[in-house]
Amino acid sequence: MNRFGLFCTEKSGYAVPLESIARILQGGAIYRLPLGGGDCLPVLVMADRVVPIAEPENSEKWHSAGADCYFVITDSEYGLLALPSDLPGRITAKGECVPRDTDDAPWVVGRYRFQDFVYSILNVDCLAMSMAERYGSRTVPQG
Amino acid sequence: MESRNRLLIFRLGGVGFVLSLGSVVEVIDQIVERLDFERSDSDHGIVAALNFRHTLIPVVDPTLRLGIVSPVLHANRKIIVLQGTEGNWALLADSIDELAVVQDLKDCLLPSWLSHKVKGLYSQVKLSGSEPLIVFEAEHFYGMNVKPL
Numbered sequence: 308m309n310r311f312g313l314f315c316t317e318k319s320g321y322a323v324p325l326e327s328i329a330r331i332l333q334g335g336a337i338y339r340l341p342l343g344g345g346d347c348l349p350v351l352v353m354a355d356r357v358v359p360i361a362e363p364e365n366s367e368k369w370h371s372a373g374a375d376c377y378f379v380i381t382d383s384e385y386g387l388l389a390l391p392s393d394l395p396g397r398i399t400a401k402g403e404c405v406p407r408d409t410d411d412a413p414w415v416v417g418r419y420r421f422q423d424f425v426y427s428i429l430n431v432d433c434l435a436m437s438m439a440e441r442y443g444s445r446t447v448p449q450g
Numbered sequence: 451m452e453s454r455n456r457l458l459i460f461r462l463g464g465v466g467f468v469l470s471l472g473s474v475v476e477v478i479d480q481i482v483e484r485l486d487f488e489r490s491d492s493d494h495g496i497v498a499a500l501n502f503r504h505t506l507i508p509v510v511d512p513t514l515r516l517g518i519v520s521p522v523l524h525a526n527r528k529i530i531v532l533q534g535t536e537g538n539w540a541l542l543a544d545s546i547d548e549l550a551v552v553q554d555l556k557d558c559l560l561p562s563w564l565s566h567k568v569k570g571l572y573s574q575v576k577l578s579g580s581e582p583l584i585v586f587e588a589e590h591f592y593g594m595n596v597k598p599l
């Protein structure tokens with residue numbers, strides 16, 4: 308039976324397979340690293356590592372995250388990736404998996420229905436790859 | 451303590467940077483009357499010339515190459531004069547924070563895709579507490595090998 312970590316942001320609920328979750332952090336400072344070309348990547352630091360923060364829904368609310376914000380730290384093929392959450396989240400295996408909608412983002416691989424609420428199941432590898440490609444496609448002049 | 455073991459922490463667009471004190475010639479607070487903005491080369495990020503010890507030296511604004519925006523008015527920015535292989539040059543900073551000792555800052559790992567993305571801007575990040583500070587690599591901002599913006 309699949310177990311999922313469930314968490315919510317301002318607009319949506321997300322489900323991440325439990326084996327992809329490395330840790331859940333409460334609060335913590337957000338920093339930005341310049342990428343050239345006008346882009347800055349929001350990051351946090353965990354265990355002496357820079358952890359990019361993903362924006363699955365382009366929400367701006369967590370940009371000023373304080374102690375009341377949580378981060379679900381996931382372990383992807385592209386390294387650690389932090390997903391912002393408004394609530395500490397919960398772990399469950401009692402829900403029901405249903406197919407994704409055709410217009411879902413490519414990193415949404417299905418839906419998870421639990422207690423009258425439907426969560427988007429995230430493929431964190433796909434989400435991280437999307438971030439790497441989005442930012443990585445803009446070249447930096449090489450010095 | 452040797453200057454190469456000490457680091458200068460400065461800020462640009464809200465981002466923290468560290469620079470080896472061994473390459474710093476002088477830090478200048480009052481800059482307006484000493485800058486000639488007519489002498490610029492925007493292709494190379496040079497925004498002005500600075501009259502420094504009776505010589506005009508180029509002033510580079512790293513925000514142009516980094517793609518960040520400084521919230522600080524030109525008049526309130528600081529100048530760090532650096533010693534380079536082609537002579538002195540200067541960079542603009544929003545503020546100068548403090549000095550740190552190399553041993554007080556921890557190494558910080560970047561994800562490999564991010565390292566690849568920022569190649570040409572920076573390659574190392576140090577930690578001061580939990581804050582990542584970018585190690586300023588002068589060769590990416592001024593010199594013969596720097597490509598035009």
